[in-house]
Amino acid sequence: MTLTAKEKARLKSNYGEWAIVTGASSGIGLELAHQLAASGINLIINGRQEERLLQAKKQLSRHQVQVIPVVADLAEAGGIDKIIQASRGLPIGLLVNNAGFGTSGLFVDASLFTEINMLRVNCEAVLSLTHYFAQQFKQQKRGGIIFLSSLVAFQGVPYAAHYAATKAYIQSFAEALAVELKPFQVDVLAAAPGPVDSGFAHRANMKMGNSLAPEKIGVPILKALGRTNNVVPGLLSKVLVYSLATVPRSAKIKIMKKVMGGFTQHQR
Ligand SMILES: NC(=O)c1ccc[n+]([C@@H]2O[C@H](COP(=O)([O-])OP(=O)(O)OC[C@H]3O[C@@H](n4cnc5c(N)ncnc54)[C@H](OP(=O)(O)O)[C@@H]3O)[C@@H](O)[C@H]2O)c1
Numbered sequence: 001m002t003l004t005a006k007e008k009a010r011l012k013s014n015y016g017e018w019a020i021v022t023g024a025s026s027g028i029g030l031e032l033a034h035q036l037a038a039s040g041i042n043l044i045i046n047g048r049q050e051e052r053l054l055q056a057k058k059q060l061s062r063h064q065v066q067v068i069p070v071v072a073d074l075a076e077a078g079g080i081d082k083i084i085q086a087s088r089g090l091p092i093g094l095l096v097n098n099a100g101f102g103t104s105g106l107f108v109d110a111s112l113f114t115e116i117n118m119l120r121v122n123c124e125a126v127l128s129l130t131h132y133f134a135q136q137f138k139q140q141k142r143g144g145i146i147f148l149s150s151l152v153a154f155q156g157v158p159y160a161a162h163y164a165a166t167k168a169y170i171q172s173f174a175e176a177l178a179v180e181l182k183p184f185q186v187d188v189l190a191a192a193p194g195p196v197d198s199g200f201a202h203r204a205n206m207k208m209g210n211s212l213a214p215e216k217i218g219v220p221i222l223k224a225l226g227r228t229n230n231v232v233p234g235l236l237s238k239v240l241v242y243s244l245a246t247v248p249r250s251a252k253i254k255i256m257k258k259v260m261g262g263f264t265q266h267q268r
Pocket residue numbers: 022023024025026027028029046047048049050052072073074075098099100101102121148149150151192193194195196197198199200201203
């Protein structure tokens with residue numbers, strides 16, 4: 001999928017010359033970075049794996065934009081500082097809080113170290129970067145912030161209990177910020193995809209069915225920015241969300257137990 005020339009021009013005119021995409025070395029972040037670069041927006045891209053990030057820079061630079069790779073682990077305070085330092089003096093207009101990962105299986109059997117690491121990347125880094133850049137956006141009376149939520153954000157999800165909790169944090173944070181920042185012309189979007197075929201499942205030790213290619217969800221996310229505060233990219237995910245809208249939360253948890261149970265069955 002590609003953005004129309006009109007959409008590309010809208011993104012550049014609304015969010016300006018520079019965007020930051022965390023976790024842009026693969027999957028959804030890389031696809032969003034591609035679409036933004038194709039819109040003529042310069043990028044700061046981040047990830048931990050230097051080789052993949054440099055490869056991404058090479059691909060993105062073909063769109064005749066400047067690309068600054070920041071190799072940084074967002075589980076560490078120093079990693080967040082590296083992104084802030086790289087942005088100094090640049091007119092950043094868009095922050096894409098995309099870096100994240102999941103875990104799965106029984107929470108009691110999980111490594112607490114990994115779970116805390118996930119909390120830092122999925123929530124604490126998002127909190128810090130959003131606090132820093134939202135101040136700039138408020139001052140310049142222009143900006144956009146995209147948060148990567150998930151379909152798991154809307155109820156508890158057995159076998160991905162803590163990952164789902166990190167995404168519930170993101171969803172709630174984004175929904176409220178959208179209202180607080182609207183008077184300052186700052187657009188906030190929570191994007192809640194269902195399964196996406198990226199590096200995510202391997203790292204989370206899940207086997208996901210019916211997953212969409214990242215190329216199917218980048219465009220719907222960027223088209224939604226500035227038009228709505230929530231987007232569920234992908235037809236199947238939309239159908240799932242809307243058909244579950246009136247189902248009581250306790251029943252949704254049971255349904256998600258079945259779904260996530262299927263994704264993690266190989267572990268038991
Ligand atoms: N895939 C799905 O089914 C799905 C569904 C809903 C929401 N999401 C969310 O979408 C976002 C992107 O995931 P994805 O599916 O594109 O997975 P992915 O292909 O594994 O990409 C994750 C990205 O985050 C980066 N990252 C991970 N840990 C990091 C850390 N500690 N510091 C800095 N960067 C880090 C990775 O880069 P390095 O490996 O180089 O560090 C990579 O660029 C995540 O927030 C995820 O929770 C995914």
